[in-house]
Amino acid sequence: MMNNHRIHRVAKLTGLSKDVIRVWERRFGILKPTRGANRYRNYSDEDVALLRFLKEQLDAGGSIGELAKLGREELLGRARASAPRASFVDNTFSRLLRELLSTLNPFDRVIFEKRLNGAVAVVPFxxxxxxxxxxxxxxxxxxxxxxxxxxxxxxxxxxxxxQKIFSAMNQLPVAEFGAKVIVACPPGEEHDIAALTVAYRCRVRGCRVYYLGANVPVASLANLCGKVEPDLTIISFPLALSDDKVTELVQALADEVSPVSNLAVGGHGAIAMRDFFLKYNITVLEEFAELDHRLDRLMRHTLSRG
Ligand code: B12
Incomplete structure (x- = not known):
């Protein structure tokens, strides 16, 4: 996936100043920013990778004049060889994460929020x-x-x-067609950030999502399922329950929420309690990729149904 970056972001991602980036662009012609409708320069991931490579080389004692003579294609080739994109992204994320955490103790709200906004703005949500x-x-x-x-x-x-997840969700248009998916946490569960993440993924893939969040009683969930007739109901279990509680809960789900084939669970807790769910043929989604897979199938089915 290719991203576009404005110059201030490129500066953050590469550790080079905006002035240096502009000068190198003018003097050496090794960057290829495009101009958006607003006339701002948009730099590609390749530009960022190239600049990071140059910065590393300079830090290690290289000269910009000599490096620039190699030309864009050669530099990009060397950048790719020295840092595959996956690790570049991982490194960038872990650096951002470290920077964010460092603003919490001592606590600096302004820097934290600026960094968080910056981090979220630069890559697909x-x-x-x-x-x-x-x-x-x-x-x-x-x-x-x-x-x-x-x-x-x-x-x-x-x-x-x-806030970040809700605001990303709010920017999506209201889905009127796609597969109907209910997302909830089980009774007593207040940890709902993973459920929110699941809801977001479903929304982005075009599903009609009913996001209920934390602590949903089984009877109410069953009631809503009766009304909505969802194609899929996903319950997030971040934590495992005691054996007694899970037995009671799974029994109630199997009795009240039908059909069980449209029920799926996920999360660290669900994986730990896998056997209880499988006994009732409730699907355990072990990772987000499995969720995506299931959603793809559902969406194809729903669309072909018209
Ligand atoms: C934030 C938080 C809270 C917030 C929750 C806010 C909210 N709206 O979510 C509040 C303050 C409400 C809270 C309350 C409590 N919390 Co708390 N909380 C946390 C904390 C810091 C983060 C949890 C979190 O959001 N993690 C990030 C999410 C994304 O991870 P996750 O939920 O595990 O989900 C992952 C997977 O499970 C999976 N997943 C989940 N669902 C699904 C579904 C599908 C389909 C898929 C594919 C994947 C998937 O995807 C996620 C990414 O990997 C953790 C500590 C920690 N380091 O995790 C403690 C923690 C979870 N809380 C804990 C506890 C004990 C509590 C309380 C009992 C009281 C207390 N002593 O603080 C209450 C009880 C609330 C209740 N009745 O449920 C313990 C749990 C211990 C345990 N194993 O039982 C933890 C681990 C802290 C600790 N070490 O003591 N908590």
Whole structure:
């Protein structure tokens, strides 16, 4: 997937100043920004990779004059050989994550929010969600658990992350056709960020999503299923329940939410409780790729149904 970046973002991603980028562009002609309708320069991922490579070479003692003589294609080839894109993206994400975490202790709200906004703006939202927002959530939880940050800071970050996901969802048009999907957390479960993520993925893929969030009683879920007749109901289990509780819950789901074949569960808890679900033929989605697969099939089916 190719992204376009404005110059301030390129500067952030490469560690070079905007002036240096402009000068190199003018003097050496090795960058190929396009101009958007607003006349701003848009740099490609290739430009960013090339600049990062140049920066590394300069840091290691290279000369820009000599390097620039190699020309764009040769430099890009060398950049690719020295840093495959996947690791470039991973490195960028882990650097952003480190930078974000460093603004929490001591706490600097303005820098945190600026960095978070910047990080989310630069890549397609789904990549940012899985590459930055969810890892941030997990790490902040870890820091709080270990006593490095106060629970108030953890709450603040959680709300920031939720805002980002909700606002990305709000920008999507209301789906009127696609497969009908209900997404919920089981009774008593307040950890709903993963469920929100699931809802977002379903929305982006064109489904008609009924997102219910945390703590949904089985009877109410069954009631809604009766009315909506969803093609799929997904319940997120971030945590495992005790054996007693899961037995009771799965029994209730199997009795009340029909057909069971349209029911799927996911999350660390669901995986830990896999056997209970499989006993009732409830699908356990082990990872997001499996969810996507299921959604693809559903969407094809729904569209062919007209
Ligand atoms: C944020 C948070 C909260 C927030 C939740 C806010 C919200 N709206 O979600 C609040 C403050 C409400 C909260 C409350 C509690 N929490 Co809390 N919380 C966390 C924290 C910090 C982050 C959880 C999170 O969002 N993780 C990120 C998400 C994305 O990860 P996830 O939910 O596990 O989902 C992943 C997978 O499971 C999977 N997944 C989930 N669903 C699905 C579905 C499908 C289809 C697929 C494919 C995948 C999938 O995808 C995700 C990405 O990998 C964790 C600590 C941590 N480091 O994780 C503790 C943590 C989960 N909480 C914990 C506890 C104990 C509680 C409380 C009981 C009280 C307390 N002592 O704090 C209450 C109970 C609430 C309740 N009744 O449910 C414990 C759980 C321990 C355990 N294993 O039982 C944890 C681990 C902290 C700890 N170490 O003690 N919490």
């Amino acid at each position: 789904e990549e940012a969600l899985h590459g930055i927002l969810l890892p941030l959530q997990e790490q902040v939880g870890q820091l709080w658990h270990e006593g490095h940050i106060d629970v108030a800071i953890e709450h603040y970050v959680t709300k920031q992350i939720q």
